[in-house]
Amino acid sequence: MTLTSVCRRLATLSVSRPRTTVLIGALLALVAVAFAAKGLRLETSNLDLIDGELEPVRAFRDFADEFGTTNLLVVVLEGEDESALATAARRLGPLLRRSPGVRAVLDRLELDAETLDSLGVDEFLMSYDHELFFLFVQPDEPHASLDKLAPFVEGVQATLATADLDSLGVRAGLTGLPQYAVDDRDAVRRDITVLSGLAAFLVATLFVLGFRTAKRPLLALLTLLIATGWTVGVVTLVPGHLTLLSAFFASILFGLGIDFGIHVVARVEELRRDGAATGVTEKEAVVTAVSALAPALTTSAATTAAVFFSMLASGFRGFEELGLIAGAGVLLCLIATIVLLPALLALGSQRGESPTRVSVGARTTPSRSSRLGNVLVRLCRPAVASVIVGLALLGALSEGPGFDSDYLNLQPRDSETVRLERSMVERSDLSPQFAAFVTDDRDEAEELTDRLLDEETVGEVHSIVDLDELVDDDGEPLPVAESYRRSLESAAGRYAVYAYPEGDVWEPTIRDRFLERMQAIDADVTGMPVLGRFMVERTHRALRITAGLGSIVLLLFVFADLRRPALVLLATAPTFLTVGALHGLLRLIGVSWNPIDIMALPIVLGIAVDDGVHLVHRFLEERGDLRRTLAGAGRSVVLTSLTTVAAFGSLALASHRGLRSFAIVTSLGVSTALVLSTLVLPMLLLAYKRLRPAVLDAVPKPEQTVLPRLS
Amino acid sequence: MRKLLVLPWLSLLFVAAAHGSPGAAGNSFDRQHEEPVRRAYIPSDDRVHGELRLLRRGDSWVLQTALWSKRLRRGVQRIDKKERYYWRPENEGYADSERYRQDLARAKQLVVEAFEDGAEENDDPRQQLLIEFVLGPCDGKRCEASYALYAVELEEGDEGWAIQRATPIVERAASSAYVRRAMRIQAEEGFGEVPAEIGGALDVE
Numbered sequence: 001m002t003l004t005s006v007c008r009r010l011a012t013l014s015v016s017r018p019r020t021t022v023l024i025g026a027l028l029a030l031v032a033v034a035f036a037a038k039g040l041r042l043e044t045s046n047l048d049l050i051d052g053e054l055e056p057v058r059a060f061r062d063f064a065d066e067f068g069t070t071n072l073l074v075v076v077l078e079g080e081d082e083s084a085l086a087t088a089a090r091r092l093g094p095l096l097r098r099s100p101g102v103r104a105v106l107d108r109l110e111l112d113a114e115t116l117d118s119l120g121v122d123e124f125l126m127s128y129d130h131e132l133f134f135l136f137v138q139p140d141e142p143h144a145s146l147d148k149l150a151p152f153v154e155g156v157q158a159t160l161a162t163a164d165l166d167s168l169g170v171r172a173g174l175t176g177l178p179q180y181a182v183d184d185r186d187a188v189r190r191d192i193t194v195l196s197g198l199a200a201f202l203v204a205t206l207f208v209l210g211f212r213t214a215k216r217p218l219l220a221l222l223t224l225l226i227a228t229g230w231t232v233g234v235v236t237l238v239p240g241h242l243t244l245l246s247a248f249f250a251s252i253l254f255g256l257g258i259d260f261g262i263h264v265v266a267r268v269e270e271l272r273r274d275g276a277a278t279g280v281t282e283k284e285a286v287v288t289a290v291s292a293l294a295p296a297l298t299t300s301a302a303t304t305a306a307v308f309f310s311m312l313a314s315g316f317r318g319f320e321e322l323g324l325i326a327g328a329g330v331l332l333c334l335i336a337t338i339v340l341l342p343a344l345l346a347l348g349s350q351r352g353e354s355p356t357r358v359s360v361g362a363r364t365t366p367s368r369s370s371r372l373g374n375v376l377v378r379l380c381r382p383a384v385a386s387v388i389v390g391l392a393l394l395g396a397l398s399e400g401p402g403f404d405s406d407y408l409n410l411q412p413r414d415s416e417t418v419r420l421e422r423s424m425v426e427r428s429d430l431s432p433q434f435a436a437f438v439t440d441d442r443d444e445a446e447e448l449t450d451r452l453l454d455e456e457t458v459g460e461v462h463s464i465v466d467l468d469e470l471v472d473d474d475g476e477p478l479p480v481a482e483s484y485r486r487s488l489e490s491a492a493g494r495y496a497v498y499a500y501p502e503g504d505v506w507e508p509t510i511r512d513r514f515l516e517r518m519q520a521i522d523a524d525v526t527g528m529p530v531l532g533r534f535m536v537e538r539t540h541r542a543l544r545i546t547a548g549l550g551s552i553v554l555l556l557f558v559f560a561d562l563r564r565p566a567l568v569l570l571a572t573a574p575t576f577l578t579v580g581a582l583h584g585l586l587r588l589i590g591v592s593w594n595p596i597d598i599m600a601l602p603i604v605l606g607i608a609v610d611d612g613v614h615l616v617h618r619f620l621e622e623r624g625d626l627r628r629t630l631a632g633a634g635r636s637v638v639l640t641s642l643t644t645v646a647a648f649g650s651l652a653l654a655s656h657r658g659l660r661s662f663a664i665v666t667s668l669g670v671s672t673a674l675v676l677s678t679l680v681l682p683m684l685l686l687a688y689k690r691l692r693p694a695v696l697d698a699v700p701k702p703e704q705t706v707l708p709r710l711s
Numbered sequence: 712m713r714k715l716l717v718l719p720w721l722s723l724l725f726v727a728a729a730h731g732s733p734g735a736a737g738n739s740f741d742r743q744h745e746e747p748v749r750r751a752y753i754p755s756d757d758r759v760h761g762e763l764r765l766l767r768r769g770d771s772w773v774l775q776t777a778l779w780s781k782r783l784r785r786g787v788q789r790i791d792k793k794e795r796y797y798w799r800p801e802n803e804g805y806a807d808s809e810r811y812r813q814d815l816a817r818a819k820q821l822v823v824e825a826f827e828d829g830a831e832e833n834d835d836p837r838q839q840l841l842i843e844f845v846l847g848p849c850d851g852k853r854c855e856a857s858y859a860l861y862a863v864e865l866e867e868g869d870e871g872w873a874i875q876r877a878t879p880i881v882e883r884a885a886s887s888a889y890v891r892r893a894m895r896i897q898a899e900e901g902f903g904e905v906p907a908e909i910g911g912a913l914d915v916e
Contacts, residue, residue: 120754120789128795429792453784454820460788469782473757 032233373631395584
C-alpha cells in the first residue's frame with residue numbers, strides 16, 4: 001500500500017463521514033485543551049531553559065540557596081542635589097524592605113555622620129559624581145522564575161511610586177535582570193497584541209486575494225486550530241510544561257502548519273475550476289487533491305519535523321523541548337490536513353453539487369491561476385537565475401553576520417532599564433552584574449578580596465573584609481543589617497566574595513576578559529555574567545547543531561521520497577542556497593544572529609524545503625510542463641511564503657529588538673527561499689528535463705481510474 | 712623608636728627601575744630643606760590609616776599623603792574614587808587626573824607585591840605609600856607643578872611618623888591647574904580648611 005493510497009483512503013473516509021470526523025477531531029482537541037488546563041505547567045525561569053545538572057547552573061543555584069540570589073534589582077536614584085539623593089535613599093530603604101518578595105536591601109551604612117567621617121567610608125553606594133545613588137534589592141525567590149519575580153518587581157515599582165521622590169527633585173528607576181525579565185514580558189505582550197492584529201489582517205488579505213474566497217482558507221485555519229489543540233495535549237503528556245521558549249510553539253505552528261492547508265485548498269480550487277465543465281464535486285476534488293499532494297505534503301512535513309527534532313541534540317533544554325513540541329505539532333498538522341480538513345471542506349461545500357466524475361491528474365486548461373504561472377515563467381530567465389545563484393553563493397562564502405551575545409541589544413532601543421544600567425556602569429564601579437565566589441574560611445576570603453582588588457578587570461569588591469573596617473573606637477564591630485551579613489557569611493560558616501566588573505560587562509570583549517580572569521582565579525566562580533555567557537555559548541552551539549544536523553536529516557528525508565540524487569539536489573537546492581544567501585544578506589543589512597534567531601532557522605528550513613519538494617513533485621506530475629507546474633504548485637508556494645512573511649514579518653515592527661530580529665531573519669529567509677524556488681529552481685528543472693528526459697517519461701502516468709461517486 | 716616596616720628595598724628598586732620613572736619634574740625627595748607647616752591624621756585621629764602634611768621645601772609647597780594601612784588597596788581605591796568624583800571629562804586637569812590614577816594603581820601594585828614578597832620578614836602588617844603634590848617654584852602666578860609616588864619606610868618618632876627611606880616609583884610633571892586644585896581639595900578634606908600659610912598659592916592662575 002503506497003503513501004498516496006493510504007492518504008486517499010483516509011481522505012475518502014473523512015469526506016464520507018464528515019460530521020463524525022469533525023466531531024472526533026474537535027472533541028479530541030477539547031479534551032486535550034481541558035487536560036492541559038489542568039496539568040500543563042508554565043515554567044518561567046531562564047534557568048528552566050537549561051539542564052539544572054550542568055555545573056554552572058548547579059553552582060548558581062547552590063550559591064543562591066546559601067547566600068541569596070545574585071539576580072538583583074537595582075534602584076537607581078538620579079539627581080543633582082546630593083543631599084536630596086541621600087534623603088531619598090534613606091526614605092526608600094525601609095519602604096523597600098517592606099515590599100513583597102524582598103529578601104534584603106543593600107542601601108546604606110546605618111551609622112551616624114561622625115562615625116562615617118571618622119571611618120572615612122561613604123554612607124551610600126554612589127556614582128563617582130555623586131549624582132546617582134544605588135540601592136540593591138534582593139528577591140527572596142532564589143531561582144529567577146518570572147512568575148515570582150514579576151510581583152517582586154511590581155512591588156518595588158509601586159513603592160517607588162508612593163515614595164514621593166519627585167518633591168525632592170529625585171528621579172527613580174530600576175535596572176538589573178529582574179527588571180529586564182519584566183520588560184521582556186511586557187514588550188513581547190504589547191508587541192504581539194498590537195502586531196498580531198496586523199498579521200491577521202495581512203494574512204486574511206492574502207487569502208482573499210489568493211483565493212477570492214475566505215471560506216476554504218478559514219476551514220484550513222480551523223484545521224490548524226484543532227491540530228494546535230491536539231499538540232497542547234501532547235505537550236501536557238511530554239514534557240508536561242512550557243518554558244519561555246517552547247511557549248512560542250503555537251506561533252511556529254501557525255506559520256508552518258497553515259501551509260499544508262493552503263496547498264490542499266489551492267489544489268481543490270484548481271480541480272474545481274478546471275473540472276467545472278465536467279461538474280466535479282467538492283468531495284471528489286478534496287480526495288483527489290489530498291491523494292495527489294500526499295507525497296509532497298508528507299515529505300515536507302517530515303523534513304520540517306525532523307529539523308525541529310534535530311534540536312533534541314542541541315544540548316540546550318529550552319530548544320530541545322521546543323524542537324520536540326514543534327516537531328510533534330508539525331506532524332499533527334499534517335495528520336489534521338489529511339484527515340480533518342477534507343471533512344471540513346466537505347461540510348463547508350454547498351449541497352446539491354453535480355455528481356460528475358473526475359480523473360486524478362487529468363490535464364486542466366489554463367485559467368486565472370495560470371496568470372501567476374505565466375508571470376513566473378516570464379520572470380524565469382537563465383541570466384536572472386545565474387545572478388541570483390551567484391549572489392547566494394557569494395553570501396554563503398561571505399564572512400557572515402556573526403553572533404551578537406549582548407543581551408541589552410535585544411531590548412527596545414529606548415529602554416529605560418538599559419539606559420540606567422549603562423549609566424551605572426559608566427559612572428560608577430558598581431554593576432547589577434557581578435561575579436560571586438565562595439570561600440571556606442575567612443582568611444581565604446581576605447586573600448581573595450586582595451587579589452580581586454588588584455585585578456584590572458575588577459572595579460569593586462565586596463566581602464566580609466568590609467566589615468573589619470566597621471569597628472568603633474574600641475575596635476568592637478559596629479552593627480550591620482543581618483541580611484547584609486548573611487549575604488557575606490552563610491549560616492554554614494562559608495564566605496561570599498563579590499567582584500564587580502570594570503566596564504560594561506555586556507560588551508563581549510570586556511565580559512570575556514573579566515570572566516577569563518575570574519575563572520582563572522577560581523573555576524567555580526558563579527554569578528549572572530558567568531551563567532549568562534554559559535547560556536549564550538549553549539545557544540550558539542544549539543544553532544550550529546540545529547543547522548548541521550537539520551541539513552543532514554532534511555537530505556535523508558527528501559532522498560527517501562524522491563530516490564534520485566539529482567532530484568534530491570533539485571528539491572533541496574533552494575534550501576541550501578537560502579541558508580547561504582541569508583548568511584550574506586544578514587551581514588549586508590547589519591543584522592547579527594542572536595539567541596532568539598535560532599527559532600527562525602527551522603522555520604526557514606521548513607518553508608524552503610516545502611517549496612522545493614512541492615515544485616519538484618508537481619514538475620514530475622506535469623511531466624516537465626513548467627507553465628502548469630508554476631501555475632499550480634507555484635501559486636501555492638507563493639501563497640504559503642507570503643502568508644508566513646505576513647505573519648512573522650509584521651513582528652519586524654516590534655519594539656523588542658529580539659523579536660524584531662527574529663521577524664527579520666524569518667521573513668528574509670522565507671522571501672529568499674521564495675525567490676530561489678520560483679526563479680532559480682524552474683531553470684534547474686528545465687535543465688534537468690533537457691538532460692534527463694527519460695526520467696520524466698518514466699514517471700508513472702497519473703492514475704486514470706475514475707473516482708467512485710462520493711455523496 | 713619602632714621601625715614600622717622593613718620593605719625588601721632592593722627588589723622594589725629593581726621593580727621601580729624596570730617600570731621607569733616618567734617625566735621627572737624636579738621634585739626629588741629632599742628632607743634637608745623641608746619645613747613642616749601643618750599635619751593631620753587621616754581619615755581621623757581615632758582611626759589612623761595615614762597622615763597628611765603640608766611642607767615648605769625650598770621655594771615649593773609640598774602636600775604629602777603618607778598611607779600606612781593593612782588595607783592599602785582599599786585606601787588607594789578610595790583615592791581613585793575621589794579623583795573620579797572631582798575630575799570629570801569637562802574639567803581642566805582631567806587628563807592629569809587620569810594619568811595620576813594610572814600611576815597610583817601602578818605604585819600600589821608595586822608596593823603591595825613587594826610587601827607580599829617579603830611578608831615573612833615584616834614585623835608589621837601595614838603597607839606604606841607616600842604621595843606628594845608639589846607646587847613651585849613660581850614665577851609670578853606661573854608655577855612648576857608635579858606629583859610623585861614613593862615606596863617608603865616610616866618610623867614613629869616624637870614628632871609623629873618620620874620618613875626614613877623613600878624610593879621613587881613615579882615622578883611626573885602635571886598642569887599647575889590640576890595640582891593646585893588637587894592640593895586644595897586634599898587640604899580641605901584633611902585639615903578642614905586651606906591653611907593660611909599657603910595663602911593664594913592655590914588660587915587658580
